[in-house]
Amino acid sequence: MIFAPGFLTNGPVLTAIVVGGGAAIVSGVVGVFTIMRGQSFAGHALADVSSAGGSASFLLGVNPLLGFTGMAVIAAAIMGFADMRDPRERDLLTGIVLGAGLGLTALFLYFDITSMSTSGAAITVLFGSMFSIPAAIIPLTLTVAAGAIAAIVAAYRPLLVSSLSAELAEVQGVRSRLIGLVYVLALSLAVALSAMTIGAILSTALLIGPAAAALRLANRPGWAVVLAVAIGLAATWGGILLAYDSFYWTPGHGWPVSFFIVTLVLVFYVMAAVLRAHPAEVRGT
Numbered sequence: 001m002i003f004a005p006g007f008l009t010n011g012p013v014l015t016a017i018v019v020g021g022g023a024a025i026v027s028g029v030v031g032v033f034t035i036m037r038g039q040s041f042a043g044h045a046l047a048d049v050s051s052a053g054g055s056a057s058f059l060l061g062v063n064p065l066l067g068f069t070g071m072a073v074i075a076a077a078i079m080g081f082a083d084m085r086d087p088r089e090r091d092l093l094t095g096i097v098l099g100a101g102l103g104l105t106a107l108f109l110y111f112d113i114t115s116m117s118t119s120g121a122a123i124t125v126l127f128g129s130m131f132s133i134p135a136a137i138i139p140l141t142l143t144v145a146a147g148a149i150a151a152i153v154a155a156y157r158p159l160l161v162s163s164l165s166a167e168l169a170e171v172q173g174v175r176s177r178l179i180g181l182v183y184v185l186a187l188s189l190a191v192a193l194s195a196m197t198i199g200a201i202l203s204t205a206l207l208i209g210p211a212a213a214a215l216r217l218a219n220r221p222g223w224a225v226v227l228a229v230a231i232g233l234a235a236t237w238g239g240i241l242l243a244y245d246s247f248y249w250t251p252g253h254g255w256p257v258s259f260f261i262v263t264l265v266l267v268f269y270v271m272a273a274v275l276r277a278h279p280a281e282v283r284g285t
Helices: 011-036 040-060 064-079 087-115 121-127 135-154 156-164 166-171 176-198 203-217 221-249 257-277 279-283
Strands: none
Touching: 011 040, 011 135, 011 156, 011 176, 011 203, 011 221, 011 257, 040 064, 040 087, 040 121, 040 176, 040 203, 064 087, 064 135, 064 176, 135 156, 135 176, 156 166, 156 176, 166 176, 176 203, 176 257, 203 221, 203 257, 221 257
C-alpha cells in the first residue's frame, strides 16, 4: 500500500504538503539562479544564519517563520553590500556573516535549553519537524513564497542576463548591484522557507539539488526552472509520504521527513547525471 490509512485526511500531513510545497517551488525557482550565479555558498550561509532567527523564535514565543525570515533577510541585506562582480569580496563577507550567525544560533539555543527547557529546539531548528508545523502558519508561508516569486519574476530578464554574463549585463546597462540585491533577498526568503520545513542544516539540499539536476537536463533556463520546481515538489511530497508510511514500518517511531526529502533529492540528481551522461543507453537506443 502506497498511501497508509488516513494520509490524505491527516491535518499535520496536509499542512506539511502545503508548506513543504511552497518551499519546494520557491527553492526550485531561486535555486536555478543560485547555481548560475555561482552563489551556492551564499545560499548555504543564509540557511545557516537563519537558524539564529529560528532559535530566537523559540525563545520569544513568536511564529518560527518570522524568526527564520527576519534573520535571513537581515543577513542578505548585509551581504548585499558586497561587490557581486568580485567573488573574493563576496565570499569573504558571506563567511563573516555566516560565522556571526552561527554564533548567535549557539547563544539562542543555549538560552532555549537553560531558561525555557525546550530541549527539542535544536533538533527542530537544525533538522526540521515538518509534521509539527501549525496550520496557522500557512497564510504567512504562502505570502513569503509569493514575495520571493514576485521578486524573481519582476527582475527575471536582467537577473538572467547578469547571471549568464556580467560583461553582457554591463553592456546592456543592467544595474547589477540592484539586481544582485533583489536576488539575494529572494534567496533569503527561499532558504527561510526551506529551513523551517526541513531544517537549517539540510535546507541547502532543497535549494541546490533539484536545480542542479534540472540544469543537467534542460537546455534553457526557463525549462530548468520548471523542471527544478517539479523535482523539488516530487522530492518534498514523496518524502512526506514515506515519512508518514514509516510510522507503520516501526510503530510509534516514524522516520524524519527531512531524511526522506534529502535522500530523494540525491536520487533525482544521480538519475539526472546518468541521463545526461548516457542519454542513448537510458532511452534504449
